[in-house]
Amino acid sequence: xxxxxxxxxxxxxxxxxxxxxxxxxxxxxxxxxxxxxxxxxxxxxxxxxxxxxxxxxxxxxxxxxxxxxxxxxxxxxxxxxxxxxxxxxxxxxxxxxxxxxxxxxxxxxxxxxxxxxxxxxxxxxxxxxxxxxxxxxxxxxxxxxxxxxxxxxxxxxxxxxxxxxxxxxxxxxxxxxxxxxxxxxxxxxxxxxxxxxxxxxxxxxxxxxxxxxxxxxxxxxxxxxxxxxxxxxxxxxxxxxxxxxxxxxxxxxxxxxxxxxxxxxxxxxxxxxxxx
Amino acid sequence: xxxxxxxxxxxxxxxxxxxxxxxxxxxxxxxxxxxxxxxxxxxxxxxxxxxxxxxxxxxxxxxxxxxxxxxxxxxxxxxxxxxxxxxxxxxxxxxxxxxxxxxxxxxxxxxxxxxxxxxxxxxxxxxxxxxxxxxxxxxxxxxxxxxxxxxxxxxxxxxxxxxxxxxxxxxxxxxxxxxxxxxxxxxxxxxxxxxxxxxxxxxxxxxxxxxxxxxxxxxxxxxxxxxxxxxxxxxxxxxxxxxxxxxxxxxxxxxxxxxxxxxxxxxxxxxxxxxxxxxxxxxxxxxxxxxxxxxxxxxxxxxxxxxxxxxxx
Numbered sequence: 062x063x064x065x066x067x068x069x070x071x072x073x074x075x076x077x078x079x080x081x082x083x084x085x086x087x088x089x090x091x092x093x094x095x096x097x098x099x100x101x102x103x104x105x106x107x108x109x110x111x112x113x114x115x116x117x118x119x120x121x122x123x124x125x126x127x128x129x130x131x132x133x134x135x136x137x138x139x140x141x142x143x144x145x146x147x148x149x150x151x152x153x154x155x156x157x158x159x160x161x162x163x164x165x166x167x168x169x170x171x172x173x174x175x176x177x178x179x180x181x182x183x184x185x186x187x188x189x190x191x192x193x194x195x196x197x198x199x200x201x202x203x204x205x206x207x208x209x210x211x212x213x214x215x216x217x218x219x220x221x222x223x224x225x226x227x228x229x230x231x232x233x234x235x236x237x238x239x240x241x242x243x244x245x246x247x248x249x250x251x252x253x254x255x256x257x258x259x260x261x262x263x264x265x266x267x268x269x270x271x272x273x274x275x276x277x278x279x280x281x282x283x284x285x286x287x288x289x290x291x292x293x294x295x296x297x298x299x300x301x302x303x304x305x306x307x308x309x310x311x312x313x314x315x316x317x318x319x320x321x322x323x324x325x326x327x328x329x330x331x332x333x334x335x336x337x
Numbered sequence: 338x339x340x341x342x343x344x345x346x347x348x349x350x351x352x353x354x355x356x357x358x359x360x361x362x363x364x365x366x367x368x369x370x371x372x373x374x375x376x377x378x379x380x381x382x383x384x385x386x387x388x389x390x391x392x393x394x395x396x397x398x399x400x401x402x403x404x405x406x407x408x409x410x411x412x413x414x415x416x417x418x419x420x421x422x423x424x425x426x427x428x429x430x431x432x433x434x435x436x437x438x439x440x441x442x443x444x445x446x447x448x449x450x451x452x453x454x455x456x457x458x459x460x461x462x463x464x465x466x467x468x469x470x471x472x473x474x475x476x477x478x479x480x481x482x483x484x485x486x487x488x489x490x491x492x493x494x495x496x497x498x499x500x501x502x503x504x505x506x507x508x509x510x511x512x513x514x515x516x517x518x519x520x521x522x523x524x525x526x527x528x529x530x531x532x533x534x535x536x537x538x539x540x541x542x543x544x545x546x547x548x549x550x551x552x553x554x555x556x557x558x559x560x561x562x563x564x565x566x567x568x569x570x571x572x573x574x575x576x577x578x579x580x581x582x583x584x585x586x587x588x589x590x591x592x593x594x595x596x597x598x599x600x601x602x603x604x605x606x607x608x609x610x611x612x613x614x615x616x617x618x619x620x621x622x623x624x625x626x627x628x629x630x631x632x633x634x635x636x637x638x639x640x641x642x643x644x645x646x647x648x649x650x
Contacts, residue, residue, distance in 0.1 A: 077452040084444035089461065091441070092468045092533065095479035098489060102482055111482045113489040153373040160369035164362075172370070175377045182634075183591020185607045186627050189614055190384035193391050193624060213381050216373065244355030245365075267470070274472045276594065281614075293474040297481065297598045310475045321470040325463065 096314060103307040111303075122304035132309055135292040142204070142288060143272040146211035150268045151261055153212070154219025161220075162227035179214035187214065188281030195282070202284025210282040211275055215268035222264030222328065223257060230256050263327040266320035274317055289313060392625035396618075403621060411625030420609070424629050427606040430521075431589040434528040435582045438536040441529065442581070443574075446540035469534035477598055480527045484518035484599065491517075514601045524600035528589050535588070536581035543577025544570070579641045586637055590630045606630050 077085075103122060105115030126132055157176060161169060179187050191210050200206060230253070238248040276290035283291065293313070296306040358365040393407045414420065449461050468476065483489050494503045507513040507520060514520025547570065555565040593607030604612075606629055614623035
């Protein structure tokens with residue numbers, strides 16, 4: 062009898078109301094219908110307008126888009142910028158995480174704020190600030206002016222992932238390694254780095270996706286260079302060949318989804334192993 | 338791990354350096370912090386100060402060159418009716434977008450936190466995360482397709498014989514326009530869509546932290562579900578709402594691409610900054626005007642901090 066009542070009270074959750082379920086799934090639909098629509102439009106045989114529903118379906122625009130040198134150039138530039146920005150962000154983010162994970166020191170909160178600021182402030186401010194200092198220093202716009210801007214706001218993503226992992230690694234592991242005669246560099250290489258690996262990979266993938274998609278800071282820090290988002294923005298403001306834009310949009314969805322889903326699984330697998 | 342063998346101890350340079358770092362923790366900390374601090378201190382803070390310095394300069398009307406004299410003319414110009422209008426419109430838009438994100442996001446967050454379990458919860462989490470991280474421009478482009486005169490929303494309205502409703506909405510003053518993609522209403526919808534995930538996730542996190550026993554206690558004390566919601570759940574979810582609102586508010590205030598692509602010619606703060614800098618070449622005024630959202634966000638953060646937003650981030 063007692064166990065019966067206990068069982069009844071330990072289950073406080075009744076099912077969700079019909080209205081709540083409807084509101085939830087309507088919200089999820091709202092978030093995903095636009096993305097589904099983009100994919101549909103890429104196969105539309107109509108090339109002049111946004112008419113819905115598409116009068117017919119075709120794959121010909123993929124072939125047309127792949128022929129376009131400007132699309133390839135933009136994609137190549139975006140890849141290179143994202144690779145460099147991610148590389149710099151992984152190094153700086155890991156160092157910052159190493160410094161801030163377990164220590165308390167004067168100015169710690171200020172450093173933390175400094176890392177978050179580039180994405181907390183509106184992109185237009187980060188962008189115009191960088192532009193005004195390039196201007197003041199008389200640095201001409203180049204590949205590197207874009208990379209510097211991107212790396213600055215990518216650091217925080219790597220930092221967040223690395224700091225969360227570092228806090229979960231037991232300090233006993235490091236002490237054990239040192240007791241067994243490894244020096245600090247060996248401990249880092251053989252003990253810390255393998256533990257950090259998947260967190261850095263997840264952070265790096267997110268940083269890559271963030272850089273690959275960034276448009277606001279890029280418009281301020283690029284000269285004549287066209288990254289894929291800049292190409293896309295030009296098409297949005299002055300549409301030229303809509304079917305090509307549709308196809309590029311689908312490619313961009315694919316190129317950002319892959320690292321995001323991969324990063325999700327990497328961090329989730331880590332949490333699962335912690336719960337076990 | 339068992340196959341791992343370490344080289345025998347040597348008194349190498351690496352060893353000695355290692356001992357030095359181990360015994361002097363301050364040095365290790367300094368070495369770790371130096372590269373990120375140099376990067377952020379020099380490049381980022383340097384840029385922000387350069388921006389601030391620029392806001393005190395002015396543009397010579399005849400030569401179009403920046404005059405490097407300290408003055409406050411830019412700040413005076415911010416208070417002209419046109420510019421105040423832009424600042425006010427952006428702030429109102431940011432508040433409306435934030436409220437709409439709470440209204441749409443709260444049920445989703447509540448369902449995710451209290452009812453969804455196992456695979457369903459993972460599915461919902463990914464469903465909210467994917468739009469958050471996926472390409473901003475692609476999602477904007479999708480809305481251009483949806484909102485266009487011949488686009489999907491028009492088609493749905495026509496199929497449901499509700500064209501008159503859409504026309505009535507579009508003929509309204511201030512918010513209406515020639516089509517959804519050329520009206521402030523369209524701008525509003527797209528803002529809400531873009532930032533909604535930023536609202537859902539922190540609310541979800543704060544509801545998950547409410548112990549189930551609170552709800553039982555509330556029911557035991559005779560509260561109806563509606564009363565429990567109003568007096569227990571909602572106040573405890575407030576830090577999450579405040580945290581989410583920081584994103585929705587500040588992102589709306591600074592964005593210049595959404596109103597440029599979707600909307601009529603009404604200007605928002607970000608657009609004024611962008612145009613002054615780019616088209617007009619007036620970097621000093623753009624710099625001064627970019628301080629407007631910083632000040633508004635500063636005030637907002639101060640208010641949000643009092644609501645406990647930073648505990649929920």
